[in-house]
Amino acid sequence: MAKIQPGNSATKKEAIIQKAATLFKVKSYTAASMRELAEMLGVEASSLYNHIGSKSELLQAICCKVVKEFAVNLNLIECNSTSNISKIEAIIRFHIRIMLYNFDEVYVANHEWKHLKEPYLSDFLNFRRSYEKKLIVLIESGMANNELKIINPYVATLTILSAVRGLEFWHGHKKNVSQEVLENDMINHLLTGLLR
Amino acid sequence: MAKIQPGNSATKKEAIIQKAATLFKVKSYTAASMRELAEMLGVEASSLYNHIGSKSELLQAICCKVVKEFAVNLNLIECNSTSNISKIEAIIRFHIRIMLYNFDEVYVANHEWKHLKEPYLSDFLNFRRSYEKKLIVLIESGMANNELKIINPYVATLTILSAVRGLEFWHGHKKNVSQEVLENDMINHLLTGLLR
Structure with a gap:
């Protein structure tokens, strides 16, 4: 078995996190073991624990990374x-793209967050x-300045995030279906459904 | 411990299925045991196996029941x-109502179908x-006769079913939010997003 591939420590950790997300997605967090992760990375378990x-x-690392990506994007x-x-359009586009291009980590954060320990669990839920x-506030502002039709902003948010x-x-x-069509048609559907 | 409550055999089985859906939703199909189900029903395990x-x-019974409800409704x-x-409006309304009023069984069918044995697994996936x-065909017909805007019908179907x-x-x-507002606003959002 090899050691973890060369690169600086941050890169190595990132490679481990990515592979862990794939493993947790396929096997579930509860069923997956560190031994399996080491096997997937082609390294010895002891090397992993370094x-x-x-x-x-x-x-924690996976959920924290996903939270950071959403936070940074929303801020931008x-x-x-x-x-x-x-703004709503850009948010929907970001969600679609992250589901397409960074699927494993987002899937794990969406499905396995309940296994986080405190204080990480509370941090995740608060975020x-x-x-x-x-x-919700964005949709409320959109209604207030006549960009959007009158609609319950919580229901609209649930519809968008679930879709x-x-x-x-x-x-x-x-x-x-090309990813371009998927992206544009889903945005069109969800956005024009909000317009006056 | 009592025996299963009086009633004809079909009613008793129905009561067991409903309680099983609640148990599988809370604990997951894999983690739940027949002993726990018997306890929830307040009966002895032997009585359950009758x-x-x-x-x-x-x-199988839960998934089959849910499939039947969707099939009957679509037919109607x-x-x-x-x-x-x-037609699309009525389908969305049915989905919302079944998620509100028959949640446990639909949740279990949505999340636990992968544990079905053959031939039930194939039947479920085929349905x-x-x-x-x-x-998809409904949306295509809607586009063909100018009721709906041009949109990829697979993407629109995914958007609706996911929402x-x-x-x-x-x-x-x-x-x-009242259930009436939830129902009407979600239908409005998803339906007007498809209109020309």
């Missing part, structure tokens, strides 16, 4: 987009609540 | 509704594929 303390630490959108509509709240999350089924049976 | 052969048979809608739009296909499935998160944290 970089990461435990299975639990891996789940809030700074760069102008209308509420364009999710606050993210959802920001979307994009449903892209996990996309991976199971990809149809003859 | 009505149902195994845990696997319970999962195909017979009674006229335009493609009104799901054919149901999805019928929705209504997301109502499983509704149960976790019910907001201050």
